Amino acid sequence: MQNSEKIEEYNPNAIEKKWQKKWDKDKLYNTPNKDSKKKNRYHLTMFPYTSGDLHIGHWYAMAPSDSLARYYSMKGNNVLFPMGFDAFGLPAENAAIKGKTHPKDWTDGNIERMRKQLKKMGAMFDWNREVNTSADDYYKWTQWWFLQLYNNDLAYRGKALVNWDPIDETTLANEQVIDGKSDRSGALVEQREMEQWFFRITDYADELLDNDQMDWPSSVKSMQKNWIGKSVGAEIDFSILDSEMNTTELKINVFTTRPDTLFGVSFMVLAPEHPLVDKITTQEQKNEVKQYQDSTKLKSEIERESLLKEKTGVFTGAYCLHPLNEKKIQIWIADYVSPTYGTGAVMGVPAHDQRDFDFATKFSLEIIQVISNSLNNKQELIEAFTEDGTLINSEQFNGKDTKTAINEITDYLDKEKIGKLKIQYRMRDWLISRQRYWGAPIPIIYCENNECGIVPVPENDLPIKLPYDVEFLPTGKSPLSLSEEFVNTTCPKCKGPAKRETDTMDTFMCSSWYYIRYADSKNKNAVISSDSENSWLPVDQYTGGAEHATMHLLYSRFFYKAARDMGVLKDDEPFTRYFSQGQILGTDGQRMSKSRGNVVAPDSQVEKWGADAFRSYLMFLGPWDQGGPYDLSGVVGTHRWLNRLWNLVLTRPTITTIEEKSTMIKKISHSTLKKATYDIENFRFNTMIASLMEMTNALIAIDEINKNDLKSWDEAIEFLCLMIAPLCPHISEELWMQIGKEYSIHKMSWPEYIDELTISDTQEIPIQINGKLRVSLDIMVGADEPTVLQQAKENEKIATYLNQKEIIKVIYIQDKLLNIVIK
RNA sequence: GCCGAGGUGAUGGAAUUGGUAGACAUGCGUGAUUUAGGAUCACGUGCUUCACGGCGUGUGGGUUCGAGUCCCACCCUCGGUACCA
Numbered sequence: 001m002q003n004s005e006k007i008e009e010y011n012p013n014a015i016e017k018k019w020q021k022k023w024d025k026d027k028l029y030n031t032p033n034k035d036s037k038k039k040n041r042y043h044l045t046m047f048p049y050t051s052g053d054l055h056i057g058h059w060y061a062m063a064p065s066d067s068l069a070r071y072y073s074m075k076g077n078n079v080l081f082p083m084g085f086d087a088f089g090l091p092a093e094n095a096a097i098k099g100k101t102h103p104k105d106w107t108d109g110n111i112e113r114m115r116k117q118l119k120k121m122g123a124m125f126d127w128n129r130e131v132n133t134s135a136d137d138y139y140k141w142t143q144w145w146f147l148q149l150y151n152n153d154l155a156y157r158g159k160a161l162v163n164w165d166p167i168d169e170t171t172l173a174n175e176q177v178i179d180g181k182s183d184r185s186g187a188l189v190e191q192r193e194m195e196q197w198f199f200r201i202t203d204y205a206d207e208l209l210d211n212d213q214m215d216w217p218s219s220v221k222s223m224q225k226n227w228i229g230k231s232v233g234a235e236i237d238f239s240i241l242d243s244e245m246n247t248t249e250l251k252i253n254v255f256t257t258r259p260d261t262l263f264g265v266s267f268m269v270l271a272p273e274h275p276l277v278d279k280i281t282t283q284e285q286k287n288e289v290k291q292y293q294d295s296t297k298l299k300s301e302i303e304r305e306s307l308l309k310e311k312t313g314v315f316t317g318a319y320c321l322h323p324l325n326e327k328k329i330q331i332w333i334a335d336y337v338s339p340t341y342g343t344g345a346v347m348g349v350p351a352h353d354q355r356d357f358d359f360a361t362k363f364s365l366e367i368i369q370v371i372s373n374s375l376n377n378k379q380e381l382i383e384a385f386t387e388d389g390t391l392i393n394s395e396q397f398n399g400k401d402t403k404t405a406i407n408e409i410t411d412y413l414d415k416e417k418i419g420k421l422k423i424q425y426r427m428r429d430w431l432i433s434r435q436r437y438w439g440a441p442i443p444i445i446y447c448e449n450n451e452c453g454i455v456p457v458p459e460n461d462l463p464i465k466l467p468y469d470v471e472f473l474p475t476g477k478s479p480l481s482l483s484e485e486f487v488n489t490t491c492p493k494c495k496g497p498a499k500r501e502t503d504t505m506d507t508f509m510c511s512s513w514y515y516i517r518y519a520d521s522k523n524k525n526a527v528i529s530s531d532s533e534n535s536w537l538p539v540d541q542y543t544g545g546a547e548h549a550t551m552h553l554l555y556s557r558f559f560y561k562a563a564r565d566m567g568v569l570k571d572d573e574p575f576t577r578y579f580s581q582g583q584i585l586g587t588d589g590q591r592m593s594k595s596r597g598n599v600v601a602p603d604s605q606v607e608k609w610g611a612d613a614f615r616s617y618l619m620f621l622g623p624w625d626q627g628g629p630y631d632l633s634g635v636v637g638t639h640r641w642l643n644r645l646w647n648l649v650l651t652r653p654t655i656t657t658i659e660e661k662s663t664m665i666k667k668i669s670h671s672t673l674k675k676a677t678y679d680i681e682n683f684r685f686n687t688m689i690a691s692l693m694e695m696t697n698a699l700i701a702i703d704e705i706n707k708n709d710l711k712s713w714d715e716a717i718e719f720l721c722l723m724i725a726p727l728c729p730h731i732s733e734e735l736w737m738q739i740g741k742e743y744s745i746h747k748m749s750w751p752e753y754i755d756e757l758t759i760s761d762t763q764e765i766p767i768q769i770n771g772k773l774r775v776s777l778d779i780m781v782g783a784d785e786p787t788v789l790q791q792a793k794e795n796e797k798i799a800t801y802l803n804q805k806e807i808i809k810v811i812y813i814q815d816k817l818l819n820i821v822i823k
Numbered sequence: 824g825c826c827g828a829g830g831u832g833a834u835g836g837a838a839u840u841g842g843u844a845g846a847c848a849u850g851c852g853u854g855a856u857u858u859a860g861g862a863u864c865a866c867g868u869g870c871u872u873c874a875c876g877g878c879g880u881g882u883g884g885g886u887u888c889g890a891g892u893c894c895c896a897c898c899c900u901c902g903g904u905a906c907c908a
Contacts, residue, residue, distance in 0.1 A: 226826060426907060
């Protein structure tokens with residue numbers, strides 16, 4: 001660099017503060033519903049839970065998402081990129097109990113702080129559309145959604161065994177139970193029966209399963225499929241016999257995916273909790289059965305697991321009848337049968353199911369082989385044979401193969417009315433009731449007059465406001481039930497005395513529709529106007545953590561489909577394209593947590609290096625979907641780069657008087673632009689930044705240019721600023737101004753590259769002998785084989801290799817390589 | 824067990840369809856500058872060998888002129904899920 005003129009030093013903190021203020025003042029990022037010249041495009045990053053401080057994970061998730069939104073905005077779209085707060089939920093209540101504040105005050109304070117921290121990111125959030133799920137103008141609509149679901153028979157009240165967290169004193173969704181423990185409190189979860197509100201998500205199981213065409217990561221799609229867990233099989237009735245061995249009215253209904261093994265049934269197993277157990281157990285077995293049931297209840301899921309899956313169980317003394325061969329079959333109870341999956345009863349086929357095999361071995365029950373193939377013929381079974389094969393010992397079905405037998409036996413059972421085809425799902429209906437304070441009240445009234453019964457709150461009465469002055473300390477009852485003022489009301493139908501529902505809604509309900517509200521966040525008359533819906537929905541690009549695969553992302557899809565069927569929205573899927581970023585870890589490679597003491601605070605990193613260097617470092621670290629440990633000594637790399645970039649842009653090289661024009665600068669800028677464009681569209685921020693660094697370094701290496709290249713130089717600098725704009729919004733804006741361009745760089749267009757300019761006239765081609773690289777030669781682009789071979793032979797080193805040897809074959813790939821095979 | 828992703832220098836990671844392995848960056852080394860610096864700049868840096876060269880992408884085999892990339896078998900790590908009948 002020959003220019004002696006002193007330039008100002010790069011000072012990230014000063015310029016970042018300056019531009020954030022100006023953008024805010026100019027409302028640069030407020031997005032109108034319509035822009036006559038541009039196509040609308042909706043980008044979304046998951047909104048944060050209001051936990052108190054923005055942590056590095058938020059930056060890792062949001063900064064690249066912002067860069068993407070900015071890129072598509074430069075590509076000529078009218079991009080909506082909103083932000084808000086997921087503000088209801090247990091931690092607010094827990095923190096309030098601990099810190100002796102009120103959940104609302106705690107939450108509102110956190111929102112204030114987090115909004116400030118978010119603004120330091122320099123993202124293009126449209127704050128005009130901010131939502132706060134705990135604000136009454138938001139949860140009014142959460143309640144409205146509940147009413148719509150209720151009116152369309154998608155919400156129902158039912159008794160159910162629920163997961164009960166004894167520490168937080170609330171129910172939990174299955175998704176919130178990890179290894180039998182509460183994902184929040186860590187307490188061992190108990191089973192309790194309660195009256196609860198459910199959503200019929202299972203009605204949508206098949207449609208939710210159908211996700212092949214979605215532009216989502218395959219891992220997330222497969223997680224959802226596994227979670228829904230569809231299996232096709234048959235339900236079969238086994239008639240229970242009385243003590244005289246006569247058929248009774250009682251039947252055991254089992255679900256099996258292997259009806260072809262029906263003749264192999266040698267016992268029946270009920271879950272200890274199965275309602276038939278008490279009715280069929282014989283007098284002699286009563287005590288033993290009761291004892292087993294009690295011990296099961298006391299066993300936590302952890303204990304069940306830790307017993308190395310050793311089978312336990314008790315005979316009930318009762319028998320049932322095999323529907324096809326009329327054999328008498330013992331009925332047992334065992335805890336390996338889950339009361340909540342299928343029918344809570346299993347037909348024991350020890351020869352062809354490993355669990356049944358273990359059980360039969362332990363209790364010396366008969367093992368009848370009914371499937372065989374060439375491999376296991378005549379062999380004594382030492383474990384269950386679970387492969388397909390041919391039926392044996394199965395009367396009229398002998399000789400059929402597994403697949404045929406499944407169909408024929410199912411058909412036969414159906415015809416004889418002893419069974420039928422059944423599709424079973426692992427996923428259960430969504431339990432939304434929470435016995436907690438800090439959530440949206442469920443808009444239901446229970447009228448004391450039995451004729452009215454359960455009465456939904458009329459839409460005009462919404463929102464049912466969450467009272468501020470309530471005792472929310474945990475007592476096992478819903479805090480709202482302790483507030484006379486809240487509970488006592490009049491029935492909307494008969495005007496008689498009535499009581500309100502005192503449970504609140506699962507917060508996943510709030511987050512199932514927030515992206516819908518962004519499109520029309522201030523609408524007082526409707527959840528969204530059809531105009532706003534047409535403008536923005538569905539979301540074009542959603543990004544967020546894969547930990548939400550089976551909860552938030554599945555619930556949102558259900559909500560959207562339900563909304564379609566209720567006539568609220570038009571489309572089938574809420575998120576057209578979804579990408580899940582990985583997780584940023586502590587410097588020790590572990591998950592960041594206060595207890596480990598490995599938390600890196602983004603605020604201090606921003607203060608030290610500036611938001612631009614910090615953002616770009618997070619993107620440079622590695623592939624975005626991979627995550628990984630944060631390296632405190634690595635940020636300096638992107639900081640140094642921005643420093644070099646700063647000096648480069650503000651200093652022109654010496655201009656010589658040589659007339660000859662070079663194509664080098666154009667090649668650098670256009671090929672970098674090509675690569676950067678490809679990379680950002682494919683979420684490859686790390687390689688995009690690497691190539692921008694390469695371009696920066698290449699331009700710095702040029703310390704003099706000739707007069708005719710001046711235009712190319714200025715274009716290169718311009719391209720560089722524009723390409724950096726989505727990644728580092730502050731430094732690019734500042735440099736853009738300093739080189740005398742029009743405000744704002746963020747309203748400029750992404751440049752277009754010219755493909756011919758990305759190629760130069762000569763290229764280095766590797767010359768191999770027998771596939772081993774020996775030398776690289778500078779060859780004209782597009783040269784043919786004889787030319788290249790000739791040049792190679794002329795090379796001294798190659799010539800020595802070829803000396804006295806016979807050339808068997810020459811492989812030449814144009815502009816790629818030359819391989820000479822010799823003997 | 825099942826489903827999904829992955830295994831490349833000291834470290835994070837590059838390598839569009841099989842075609843120069845290690846781009847870019849950190850760290851480290853040497854030098855420059857500075858009163859000093861954990862600031863900045865330049866050069867070097869896969870392993871091995873004095874060198875010619877040889878060896879190198881989890882392990883073993885295969886296909887090919889040529890394999891990080893394709894095929895077969897296996898090992899390991901991470902994420903999800905599980906007596907799911």
